[in-house]
Amino acid sequence: MLIALLYELFAEWRMDNMAPVPIPKPFMPHPNFSHEVNRNIVQSEIEGGVYLDELSEGAVLEVETQHHWYTIVIGARGQELISGNPRYCPGPVPVRIAGCTWGGSMLKLRFIGRGMHLEFRHPVYRTIITSRIMEIRASDRLAGDARAYKN
Numbered sequence: 001m002l003i004a005l006l007y008e009l010f011a012e013w014r015m016d017n018m019a020p021v022p023i024p025k026p027f028m029p030h031p032n033f034s035h036e037v038n039r040n041i042v043q044s045e046i047e048g049g050v051y052l053d054e055l056s057e058g059a060v061l062e063v064e065t066q067h068h069w070y071t072i073v074i075g076a077r078g079q080e081l082i083s084g085n086p087r088y089c090p091g092p093v094p095v096r097i098a099g100c101t102w103g104g105s106m107l108k109l110r111f112i113g114r115g116m117h118l119e120f121r122h123p124v125y126r127t128i129i130t131s132r133i134m135e136i137r138a139s140d141r142l143a144g145d146a147r148a149y150k151n
Helices: 002-017 035-047 143-150
Strands: 049-051 060-065 069-073 080-083 093-101 107-109 111-113 117-122 126-138
Touching: 035 111, 093 126, 107 111, 111 126
Parallel strands: 093 111
Antiparallel strands: 049 111, 060 069, 060 126, 069 080, 080 093, 093 107, 093 117, 117 126
């Protein structure tokens, strides 16, 4: 009897003191978008990715495409540093990351997603579109290097 009472009290306390877990709102297909566009948007939510504007300044991402490993250092909005391509950015280059495409002209703004192609504006080569993104990782080990890239 005492155990049942304690259990009941604990359950009440736990319900009162636990923060609610936010439930993400999934994309609802838009009636004016084609089935292909709606499918691509839903697929990007399933495969995962990151909105750049939700990252703090100095955050470092490692992005693996089919052909290269890129390191991206998040700066002030629209001022990222990218390296990893032997031709376009062998060392850190200041760029403006537009977002990702599915291989066509539709761009998911300021988003980097698996299965998509990263699009950024290079100061010399203009618009660069990468091969398909295979993996995206946050990198703690390079966080100290982010400050060195800014100087």
